[in-house]
Amino acid sequence: MPVDASLVGRTYPPTRPYPVSEAKVRELAATTGADWDGGPVPPTFPILLAFEAMNAFLEAEGVELARIVHGDQKFRYERPLRVGDVLTAALTVASVRSIGGNDVIGTTSEVRDADGALVCATSATLVHRGGAA
Amino acid sequence: MTLEAGTTLPTQTFVVRRADLVRYAGASGDLNPIHWSDRVAMAVGLPGVIAHGMYTLALAARAVATWTDDAEVLELGAKFTAPVVVPDDDTGVSVEVAGEVASVEDGRATLRLTVTSEGQKVLGMPKAVVRA
Numbered sequence: 001m002p003v004d005a006s007l008v009g010r011t012y013p014p015t016r017p018y019p020v021s022e023a024k025v026r027e028l029a030a031t032t033g034a035d036w037d038g039g040p041v042p043p044t045f046p047i048l049l050a051f052e053a054m055n056a057f058l059e060a061e062g063v064e065l066a067r068i069v070h071g072d073q074k075f076r077y078e079r080p081l082r083v084g085d086v087l088t089a090a091l092t093v094a095s096v097r098s099i100g101g102n103d104v105i106g107t108t109s110e111v112r113d114a115d116g117a118l119v120c121a122t123s124a125t126l127v128h129r130g131g132a133a
Numbered sequence: 134m135t136l137e138a139g140t141t142l143p144t145q146t147f148v149v150r151r152a153d154l155v156r157y158a159g160a161s162g163d164l165n166p167i168h169w170s171d172r173v174a175m176a177v178g179l180p181g182v183i184a185h186g187m188y189t190l191a192l193a194a195r196a197v198a199t200w201t202d203d204a205e206v207l208e209l210g211a212k213f214t215a216p217v218v219v220p221d222d223d224t225g226v227s228v229e230v231a232g233e234v235a236s237v238e239d240g241r242a243t244l245r246l247t248v249t250s251e252g253q254k255v256l257g258m259p260k261a262v263v264r265a
Contacts, residue, residue, distance in 0.1 A: 040203050
């Protein structure tokens with residue numbers, strides 16, 4: 001079992017600094033059919049940071065991405081994201097439970113700006129589907 | 134739109150096709166093959182390719198932006214309780230986002246959402262809090 005309770009409380013190194021660009025905001029907004037014109041950055045944007053932090057965590061623990069199903073995701077914003085922000089995310093393993101042959105991993109990630117100020121706190125539950133892995 | 138507790142928000146419908154998932158995969162960086170390969174999705178026990186939960190949540194967030202005229206979002210979240218299976222055809226599948234204003238207090242409006250596909254709820258307790 002690649003994921004076990006000994007990981008609870010561990011915080012992984014922050015992701016490399018990520019500059020929020022107009023092009024990326026427009027590209028992500030367009031996936032929902034929106035034509036972004038300089039308005040608010042879509043609130044799901046920090047998933048880019050959280051996802052990179054999650055990938056680094058899975059890679060560090062040798063977990064195959066295709067066996068992960070996303071159980072939930074919650075965001076709490078300290079302030080709106082802005083084009084020009086340079087952000088990092090650091091993931092902490094909050095909980096690991098084994099339910100019906102699956103590992104259910106609770107994570108939290110803090111997204112911070114270049115000054116180190118918290119922009120967004122996000123939590124995700126990752127379900128690692130057991131089986132032949 | 135003025136946000137008043139008890140207001141029912143007009144349901145918004147989005148059509149999701151396989152190409153939308155490929156586009157979202159590229160834009161988000163979530164290249165998990167369960168969102169574009171039936172072969173891999175079925176190998177891990179899914180009924181077929183499923184939408185990224187975050188894509189469904191992004192559609193819900195777009196509905197919130199439309200309802201609230203781009204109000205500042207303070208909180209957003211949901212459980213991904215049922216998969217949205219997206220067939221490899223030209224029709225795709227519909228996702229409906231309904232909502233109501235649950236409360237307005239201290240400058241914060243809480244919107245309780247209901248997100249369904251094919252008549253089934255696909256998000257658990259989807260919620261957004263916006264600055265009112």
